Every structure is written in C-alpha cells, then in structure tokens.
Amino acid sequence: MSEVGALAYEALRQFLVREVAIELGPDRQYLVSSRLHTLALRGGFSSIDELVFAMQSGRRRDLIQGVIDAMVTNETFFFRDxxxxxxxxxxxxxxxxxxxxxxxxxxxxxxxxxxxxxxxxxxxxxxxxxxxxxxxxxxxxxxxxxxxxxxxxxxxxxxxxxxxxxxxxxxxxxxxxxxxxxxxxxxxxxxxxxxxxxxxxxxxxxxxxxxxxxxxxxxxxxxxxxxxxxxxxxxxxxxxxxxxxxxxxxxxxxxxxxxxxxxxxxxxxxxx
Ligand SMILES: C[S@@+](CC[C@H](N)C(=O)[O-])C[C@H]1O[C@@H](n2cnc3c(N)ncnc32)[C@H](O)[C@@H]1O
CATH class of the missing domain: 3.40.50.150 (Vaccinia Virus protein VP39)
Structure with missing residues (x-):
C-alpha cells in the first residue's frame, strides 16, 4: 500500500488535533502509513488516502474511532517510574x-x-x-x-x-x-x-x-x-x-x- 499523500496527511493532522489534541509534526508520513496500514486493509480500502477521506466524510463513526485508536501512542509498562x-x-x-x-x-x-x-x-x-x-x-x-x-x-x-x-x-x-x-x-x-x-x-x-x-x-x-x-x-x-x-x-x-x-x-x- 502506498504512503499517505499530502492532502490526506493534512486532513488527518487537522482531524487529530481537533478530536484528541494530538499534534502530528510536519514529517510523520511514515508513522501514519505504518499505523493505518492494517485498518485500511481490514476496511477494504485500496489506499490510506481512501481511508482518510472516507473517515473525513463523518458518516462512519467506526472509522473515526479506528483511526483514533491506531494513531494514539499507547506506550506503558508496569510500575513505570x-x-x-x-x-x-x-x-x-x-x-x-x-x-x-x-x-x-x-x-x-x-x-x-x-x-x-x-x-x-x-x-x-x-x-x-x-x-x-x-x-x-x-x-x-x-x-x-x-x-x-x-x-x-x-x-x-x-x-x-x-x-x-x-x-x-x-x-x-x-x-x-x-x-x-x-x-x-x-x-x-x-x-x-x-x-x-x-x-x-x-x-x-x-x-x-x-x-x-x-x-x-x-x-x-x-x-x-x-x-x-x-x-x-x-x-x-x-x-x-x-x-x-x-x-x-x-x-x-x-x-x-x-x-x-x-x-x-x-x-x-x-x-x-
Ligand atoms: C503514552 S500512553 C500513557 C499511559 C500511562 N499513563 C503511562 O504513563 O504509562 C498515552 C495514552 O493517552 C491516551 N490519549 C491520547 N489522547 C487522549 C485524549 N485526548 N483523551 C484521553 N486519552 C488520550 C492514549 O490513547 C494513550 O493510551
């Protein structure tokens, strides 16, 4: 699956700040591609751009939640600090x-x-x-x-x-x-x-x-x-x-x- 395009990347960046306050830097395309790859495949989309635009239409709450789940950083471990x-x-x-x-x-x-x-x-x-x-x-x-x-x-x-x-x-x-x-x-x-x-x-x-x-x-x-x-x-x-x-x-x-x-x-x- 190809890397996320410039337009979809910008749409996703704005979506993440607005929905969950997470700021993606300007050059994190590789991160987006690796995190959304499975979700795009599972949803039957032929590219990550297609997934992002489908999510942006707002009609698929499951896609919105799926993208949030995939994009947040869940790093944690027992007795941290x-x-x-x-x-x-x-x-x-x-x-x-x-x-x-x-x-x-x-x-x-x-x-x-x-x-x-x-x-x-x-x-x-x-x-x-x-x-x-x-x-x-x-x-x-x-x-x-x-x-x-x-x-x-x-x-x-x-x-x-x-x-x-x-x-x-x-x-x-x-x-x-x-x-x-x-x-x-x-x-x-x-x-x-x-x-x-x-x-x-x-x-x-x-x-x-x-x-x-x-x-x-x-x-x-x-x-x-x-x-x-x-x-x-x-x-x-x-x-x-x-x-x-x-x-x-x-x-x-x-x-x-x-x-x-x-x-x-x-x-x-x-x-x-
Ligand atoms: C790096 S983990 C921290 C986990 C744990 N607190 C620790 O310190 O080990 C960050 C968590 O924040 C959650 N998160 C990110 N944005 C959030 C938001 N807007 N509201 C609630 N949780 C959010 C993520 O889903 C993720 O599970």
Missing amino acids: KPVFDTLVTSVIPRLFEQRRGDNIRVWSAASASGQEPYSLAMLILDRLPNLAKRLSILATDVSVEMVERVRKGWFSHLEMSRGLPPVYQKTFFQPAGDGFQLRADVRSLVKSEVLNLIRPWPGMGPFELVFLRNVLIYFPQQYKRQVIAQLERTLLPGSVVLLGTGESMLGLSEKFETVRLAQAQFHRFAP
Missing part, C-alpha cells in the same frame, strides 16, 4: 487515608492505555495495604476504545509481563490465559474502565483524591494542556494529589498546585 509507586504506598496513600478519616479514596488513571498503570496500583495496595483495598476505588479512562476493552479484560502478553512486573506479582496476581496472562478477578474488580476524551467536557467526574495524568499531556498543544488542567481542578479536593510523567510539570499550566518531592518522586498537591 518505580520511585513514584514506592512513595505512593509508603507515604502518599496512607496520608490521604488519614485525611479522609474513614472515607473512601477515589483514584483516577486518566489516559491509562492498556492498564498497567491502574493495575500496578491495585496490586500494590493488595500486597502492601490489604486492609485498605476495600476503601479504594480506581477509575481508568482512555480515549481509545480498544485500550478500554483491554483494561476490562486485564489480559497481558508475555512481552508486557516482562516489562516492570516483579516475578512474585506474576505468581500472586495472574493466571495463564491463552497466549499470555490474565489478572485475578479480585484485582480486576478494583479497576473500572471507561472511555473518556480529556479535551471534551467530563460531566459528573470526581471528586478524586489521587489522579495519574502521566505521559499524555506531552502530546497536546499548550492551550489544550491548560484546558485539561483547568477541568481537572474542578474534580479535586484541597490536598488531592496529581501525578504527571517524569519531566512533565505544572509550569505555565496552573498555580494551584504545590510541587512536593519525596524520595526521587514528584507529586503535585492541589492547594487552591
């Missing part, structure tokens, strides 16, 4: 429970990809703070329908299992399933997974005590980053904690957070 998880379990989460005095803690993994992030937290809680597991709920969301379905299944390939997961956790929390492993039902039951586009309104979200917003805003233009943080602030309580990816910061996005550094990990505490 390990010091963050260590500090969460040793100090941040116990402190949040103290503040809530008997109430539940609601966690949101916004842009959870295939689920390694929310499930790392779920396993850690079951292992290290088992008495608190009943008082903690985790919501995982992503704009990709394919990713949301994966989180619901809690299934991971051998390669995914080899990235960041302690072997003892594999033994304790997973069972072999098909050509990979599935999380035990009690771990899966801690995580609820929904489709949510961060650049659209989020009616009824929150309040959350802890939010993972990691490695997603890096793809967004500045005005969308600000819009997401402004909306996020409305879902937080004073003292709620937000986690960004390593190298990401609130600089230029909001002044309502204080940055706290604890044992090589960085947290953003909501202080309105």
Whole structure:
C-alpha cells in the first residue's frame, strides 16, 4: 500500500488535533502509513488516502474511532517510574487515608492505555495495604476504545509481563490465559474502565483524591494542556494529589498546585 499523500496527511493532522489534541509534526508520513496500514486493509480500502477521506466524510463513526485508536501512542509498562509507586504506598496513600478519616479514596488513571498503570496500583495496595483495598476505588479512562476493552479484560502478553512486573506479582496476581496472562478477578474488580476524551467536557467526574495524568499531556498543544488542567481542578479536593510523567510539570499550566518531592518522586498537591 502506498504512503499517505499530502492532502490526506493534512486532513488527518487537522482531524487529530481537533478530536484528541494530538499534534502530528510536519514529517510523520511514515508513522501514519505504518499505523493505518492494517485498518485500511481490514476496511477494504485500496489506499490510506481512501481511508482518510472516507473517515473525513463523518458518516462512519467506526472509522473515526479506528483511526483514533491506531494513531494514539499507547506506550506503558508496569510500575513505570518505580520511585513514584514506592512513595505512593509508603507515604502518599496512607496520608490521604488519614485525611479522609474513614472515607473512601477515589483514584483516577486518566489516559491509562492498556492498564498497567491502574493495575500496578491495585496490586500494590493488595500486597502492601490489604486492609485498605476495600476503601479504594480506581477509575481508568482512555480515549481509545480498544485500550478500554483491554483494561476490562486485564489480559497481558508475555512481552508486557516482562516489562516492570516483579516475578512474585506474576505468581500472586495472574493466571495463564491463552497466549499470555490474565489478572485475578479480585484485582480486576478494583479497576473500572471507561472511555473518556480529556479535551471534551467530563460531566459528573470526581471528586478524586489521587489522579495519574502521566505521559499524555506531552502530546497536546499548550492551550489544550491548560484546558485539561483547568477541568481537572474542578474534580479535586484541597490536598488531592496529581501525578504527571517524569519531566512533565505544572509550569505555565496552573498555580494551584504545590510541587512536593519525596524520595526521587514528584507529586503535585492541589492547594487552591
Ligand atoms: C503514552 S500512553 C500513557 C499511559 C500511562 N499513563 C503511562 O504513563 O504509562 C498515552 C495514552 O493517552 C491516551 N490519549 C491520547 N489522547 C487522549 C485524549 N485526548 N483523551 C484521553 N486519552 C488520550 C492514549 O490513547 C494513550 O493510551
């Protein structure tokens, strides 16, 4: 199948910024071609341009979602930024429970990809703070329908299992399933997974005590980053904690957070 043409490339670039705030640079034609190849074949299109123009007509919601699913970057792994998880379990989460005095803690993994992030937290809680597991709920969301379905299944390939997961956790929390492993039902039951586009309104979200917003805003233009943080602030309580990816910061996005550094990990505490 030939490479994407200039007109289709421009149409796709505008579509991705408008729909999901993802900015494609000017020279990423190879990326588009490799990511949309299978979708074009599966849909019976003779070229990627044909797929893009069919999607652009707006009549095929399935194509729109298929292109979004294919174009987002889903890179993730278990216990990504390990010091963050260590500090969460040793100090941040116990402190949040103290503040809530008997109430539940609601966690949101916004842009959870295939689920390694929310499930790392779920396993850690079951292992290290088992008495608190009943008082903690985790919501995982992503704009990709394919990713949301994966989180619901809690299934991971051998390669995914080899990235960041302690072997003892594999033994304790997973069972072999098909050509990979599935999380035990009690771990899966801690995580609820929904489709949510961060650049659209989020009616009824929150309040959350802890939010993972990691490695997603890096793809967004500045005005969308600000819009997401402004909306996020409305879902937080004073003292709620937000986690960004390593190298990401609130600089230029909001002044309502204080940055706290604890044992090589960085947290953003909501202080309105
Ligand atoms: C690189 S992954 C990050 C996964 C995880 N948070 C981590 O740090 O390992 C980025 C995720 O953001 C999602 N995403 C991209 N644009 C989005 C949007 N507008 N709304 C919600 N999720 C989005 C992608 O589908 C992808 O799964």
